[in-house]
Amino acid sequence: MASSTETLLQPGDLLYSEGGSNDCGYIVESGEILLFCQVDGQRFNCERRGPGSIVGELSILTGQPRTVSVEALTPCRLFRISAEQILDRFEKLDPVLRACIDTSINFAARISQPKIAAPNETPLAPSTLRNADELIERLRIEADILAALENNQFCLLYQPVVCLADNRVVGVEALMRWHHPTLGNIAPDRFIEIAETVQSIGALTQFALSEACAAAQRIRTRCPSSAGIFTSVNVSGAEIGKPGFVDFLAFTLDRYDMRPGELKLEVTETSLVQDPKNAGGNLQRLRDLGCGISVDDFGTGYSNLAYLQQLPLTTLKIDRAFVGDAHLNDFSKSIVRMLLELGRQMNVDVIAEGTETDDNARLLQELGCQFAQGYNFHKPLPEEDILALLTDPSQDMRGIA
Ligand code: G
Ligand code: G
Ligand code: MN
DSSP: OOOTTEEEEOTTOEEEOTTOOOSEEEEEEESOEEEEEEETTEEEEEEEEOTTOEESHHHHHHOSOOSSEEEESSOEEEEEEEHHHHHHHHHHSOHHHHHHHHHHHHHHHHHTSOOOOOGGGSOOOOOOOSSHHHHHHHHHHHHHHHHHHHTTOEEEEEEEEEETTTOOEEEEEEEEEEEETTTEEEOHHHHHHHHHHTTOHHHHHHHHHHHHHHHHHHHHHHOGGGTTOEEEEEOOHHHHHSTTHHHHHHHHHHHTTOOGGGEEEEEEHHHHHHSHHHHHHHHHHHHHHTOEEEEEEETSSOOOHHHHHHSOOOEEEEOHHHHTTTTTOHHHHHHHHHHHHHHHHHTOEEEEEOOOSHHHHHHHHHTTOOEEESTTTOOOBOHHHHHHHHHOTTSOOTTOO
16 A cells, blocks of 8 residues: 555656656656656657666755656656655765765756856856865865874874872873874864774774884883883774784784783773674773773763673773862762762772862862872873983973973
8 A cells, every 4th residue: 555655656647747846756666767858849758767766856956846757657666755854864964975966966957058158157156065174174184194194293192190199100191193284283183083984093093002002112111110100092992893903902012012901992981882892892802911991081971881880991081071170060079979989889990081280189089089180290291201200200290291
């Protein structure tokens, strides 16, 4: 039985007529239709379409009347798609792709009715890209990422993690920076997301892991007492799930003579939850190797706590959204207290991220938090400054960077 989304036609039936209005498109499920129009008073058959083809989409996209008439050549079954269903999808398209389609449609309409005109009387096409400057910047970043790796435009800074009881540095988090030759310094918030969409995140992650382990080895050689200080590297959840990741990691640890316990992999709560199956299997293998696993941005990811509790985690990093104002805002304070308690129950270390004042750090310590990372202790620093800091523990490096 036909429903509101089904249209059944017999040979010769007209689906719609040229010049008519346009509230839907159709997908041919079975049978064959013929598209035709009038050219100089004569009927012109444009093409036949069969199962799996679409018809009626053009006038939805252009907002113009139907440009052809459509009739059935055989018994046909058509599925009706509403204009909203098409337009919603069009809205969600990648903006470059959308501009390509808009431009092609406009141009096809134009050359189907060519007119002789002087250049300045030739119609100016509408500009189909919104925010062209922003898009160009994004496309430039996409295009430049891989070359940038070869040209050494990426580097790592290291932000110390301290023990709140005595401000001693217990570890560092490696944070990537990109010095782009024309765009200047680009923050990882911007390029990591782009690298993930263009499949260069793997190469970037390998760089971060290798470089952070190499730096740890250089620092250990020049400052043997720094052995035992951990290095934490940010890795997206999807990367951890990839085949070969664990092997690459084992190879890297071996190459830089790094004890697995000195390396932590930092994965955001959101990416752990998005890719549970893949990440889960490899997480256990990484734990078996001896690496630490930190949950980054903890508290912001709407986690299924029952699920998180099953993962082989070693560290929770409380997101700075709750940490920064915990001494001023009772709500933030109670969240921090709750997450600290959760950490105790899960038997993992907890690091508070984004402490910006001494008052803030003092409160965290009162709440029983052991470790912190934030601007009031140290900003992200280049390797030489980390070496200096570790070699001379009495040196006050606050505010440098
Ligand atoms: O230090 P900064 O504010 O620029 O870092 C912003 C975010 O970028 C951090 O949340 C951090 O997790 C992420 N980030 C920094 N370096 C890396 C990296 O090497 N790999 C990945 N996947 N993310 C990184
Ligand atoms: O997402 P992730 O936690 O990996 O990011 C750490 C980021 O937080 C780094 O970019 C680092 O520079 C930043 N950060 C570290 N300490 C502070 C701080 O005290 N205040 C703020 N606003 N950001 C901080
Ligand atoms: Mn991090």
